[in-house]
Amino acid sequence: MVNKVALSVDEAERILAHPLNLVWPTLRPGRSARDVIQRLESAACQKPIARSEPETSMLGQMFGYGPAKTWGIELARDLRSWSAGELPWAEVDRGIVLSGPPGVGKTVFAKALAKECGANLIAASLGRWQACGHLGDLLKAMRRDFARASKQAPAILFIDELDSFGDRDTFTHDHRDYSVQVINAFLECLDGVDGREGVVVVGATNNIARIDPAIVRSGRLDKHVEIPLPSAPDRIAILHQQLNQAISVGDLSRLATCTEGMSGADLAKAVRDAKRVARRAGREILVGDVAAALPEVIRLDAAHLRGNAIHEIGHTIVGLRLSHGKYLGTDLAYQISSGTAVSTGGRACFEIASVRRRDNQFYFDQIAVCLGGIAAERLVLGTTSDGAGGDDRSDLAMATRMATLAETQFGMGGTLRFSKAISDDSLEHLRRNDPQLCARIDHMLKTEMERATSILRDDRHLIVRLTEELIATGKLTPERVSAIEAELRNRRNLTAVRATMPGSKRKA
Template identity: 50%
Template sequence: MSRTKKQTRKQFSLHAHVFTSLVKRAFREHSLLAAGGPGFVAMVTPKGYALSEFQKHVVDELYGDDPFFRRDDIHLAFMKLQGNQSDIMDDYTTHFQTKLRVVILLEHGVEVPPLINLACDGVIEIAPIKAIDLKAASMAVLRKPMSDEQAAALLSYPREYLWAALRDGRSPGNALQRLRNTTIPAQQNEAATDSSDHQSDGPRLSEMHGYGPAKDWGLELSQDIRDWKAGSITWNEIDRGILLSGPPGVGKTIFAKALAKECEAHLIASSLGKWQSEGHLGDLLKAMRKDFKNARLHSPCILFIDEIDAFGSRDAFSNDNKNYSVQVVNAFLEFLDGIDGREGVIIVGASNNVDGIDPAILRSGRLDRHVDIPLPSLAERVAILSQLIQGILPVTHLDLIGPSTQGMTGADLAKAVRDAKRLARRNRRQLTLEDLKASLPPTFKIVGEHRRSIAIHEAGHTLVGLKLRTGRFLGSFIADQIVVDSATQQGGGAYFENPRYGRRDRQFFLDQIALLLAGIAAEKICFGDISEGAGGEKSSDLASATRIATLMETSMGMGVSLAYSPVKEDSELDEVRRTDPAVTAAVSDTLTQQFERAIDTLTQHRSLLNLVADALDENGYFTPQAAHELFQTIRDDAQSLT
């Protein structure tokens, strides 16, 4: 019996005991959930702790061994600082409203989405490790007492070193001596110190890379503010605000900090979630009013409002909370208009979902300028890396790893540099190129049959787009390598530009659908089947084609019916297709017809398809000039034969 107990004790590490205790303590704040009953809570990790440190222990506590609940009744979700809130909203629709035991585990600093805040039973903050936790674990697992002084000293070391030193069979004193002998300085956890990279004492906007038109706007604004301070222009001549959009991680928050520094302006950062955390509607409006008032008092001031789409659109509010939500939006519009005066205050809004913003917020005089921040280019990524490492390595060295960063955001690059610096510190040396290579995600070379299949796919898009004149051809490309498991990675692309304004009839949208389906049409012709590359993601060819075909039926009046539906989001469009057989059939027919149209176009020009694919396969790109020369050569050959 004693041997069995000893084996069990060894398997349950001190590390696991500590984190299990922290999680159990958090669960006890919801007595019903802790007892194995139903409940829905959001749990926030302590500052400087990773979600992964708590994941297993939350799973164990959430699922437990109570046979009353089925696994289908339980759900666990995660929210990271650089995550996408729209994914949580999708989870809410799919799981949170139907499951009985639900926990959302949030990284410290993440603001709970308003809808989740309303739906959950409460927000519970998981406590950080304290001396009493380490002492209890030492007695339970190591069977050795630990003094308050020893616990405090041990907790001053990074946790990964702490767990390595506190092994079975060692006393706390021996573990502490081992740590001291390694010359590791007592310090805060590395995860906590990493947060210093996000403080406001960062670079000016003029020193930043990767922001495109947003940076141009910001530099012009800084000059305008200087002129306003000098009295050479009035405030009415300065832009009042801007809306920044783009994928998570492109640095919208960092942009606001750099802009404030460039403009030598005060910075106030807020969000609807922050205002809602103050309490009921009256408290929310009071907090909102306070931030706008402080912005005026500290002018010139950049008032940064994150996740501005959280306000929603008044046209889409449900009856359950419509009155509350309308009052919030109306108050926000009042402050944007500046009835009490807004001289010296620039509003910078950030959003990952521009379509969800009330149109009145984007009206002239409010946030009427919209700039989409793209993923940084190769040159910009190299420049960002050089800035992050403060010139320790020459740019010519960084060029060697530039292609391996394809698809990475500024936040991704910052994390890679932090990981590389940590690796260098552990090896007691200066940062090297090898450290950076080791911190980047693995890459996969696009060669052989894989490269040829992508060339065929992109050649199909290129040729159909050129033949149907779907827009101005900007070029096609194939990447030499892709980053493994990257959600934003592209193996290739073909780009056409349409005028922002102009007449767009049914034929225009049918041509766009044919263009989107031309890649798999080319695969069907050349290989006899199609690959997964055209689907699987919200931004994929198939998803985009299906979205257009559905909108033609539901809101554009270009389908079998003139009836209008206001739905725009993918989840709403999917619901329409699932519940309306007529729409489903019409969308399917449109997609099938345009797929066959693309096949017919490519079959008629099979030789051209092969020539474009050959150029892409060999060079990695196909330019508008190359397209012109290719078609000119074919025309000349045809004329010579006659």
């Protein structure tokens, strides 16, 4: 049914100034244009119900952000100098991309950054811009947010789900032209005819590999910082902050292990659940309430613990024998949390120099170290668990990724052909569609698995001794590993000397 309402041009413009989802229900047969305008303007004047949101702390008072926090505090200092006319805008960082798993607090970071900088915060995303309508509406909404940020400078323009734009080089769908126009318009906004003076763009993503390289090139969002899951001290500090200091850090410290692998969002939910329990009981919150709200902690049995220890010792020994990097230590978890997305039984830590020659052997050694854990399990236990695989950060995933890149990007395999594929999805596509590539990757993985096994076979006694130590203490330091190696070496030398002494029993 068509709703016919007589309108002048001026009345039509006043009506169309309102959202269309409000306009259509207001147009009724027999209702005058004046009545329609009054209803729309009356609705626009009504204030939405005020909802209180938790106060966001300044970035300097937040925990778990690592290098991103350092960057933000330095930015705040530079913005104050710029506002005072002491620093030209060309000297200020104008953008950053934050990446990390869901729940680490990328959105909260933007709020805390704006507060630290004394800047206005404008939140946006491609999804919000797309909701405005067709391509023209999307581009208008995008440019409007950038213009609003410029008017409110200094401003933080936070763009969530930055990977939604995609990478133009990978577009093959029917709407390719549409997507290319969106990215091109976004790049124009990032460049800005006036240099975006006073506007800092913060992009957030869970997958940095899916972002068009032009977005993160120099002069645009050229700073990238990964926000990891919070460390044990940070987790306790986050709990303490979420609880408004109602429970001491000392009392919360016993929750460090059972919060392992939890993000800031996970911890915030646990605190909300604990507060609800205390509120319904009509009392102050207790550390026991928080503990009860956390996922169940499962104590590993002896067999599981020994398997994990052997696995981590495999990584440790192969890494040491191949001079994989600076050895920092090995940890073993006695218990795991059942409700976290990331749960690890231990880790062997090596620090790789950021600048070094990365030749064929470097990547082959990397693969061998990744496979050292599963090689140790096979050698000692005669079987393996599923701990070496399971997700894109597992040993097998990293080894396969490096082997594929060595073949398709670095010219270290059976062909010199170069591929731009870098994301796990695109690398998997290459493997599925090229049987010869798959065969070469399998050969590389098999070769490095045999090399890792050979290294460990020569160190059986060291595997046993380090495994015993790791299970007993839960941690190995570089100094302790060196001491155990020296102890075994001295014992072998002593045995050899005794074997040469007169009267010693010799094997026929």
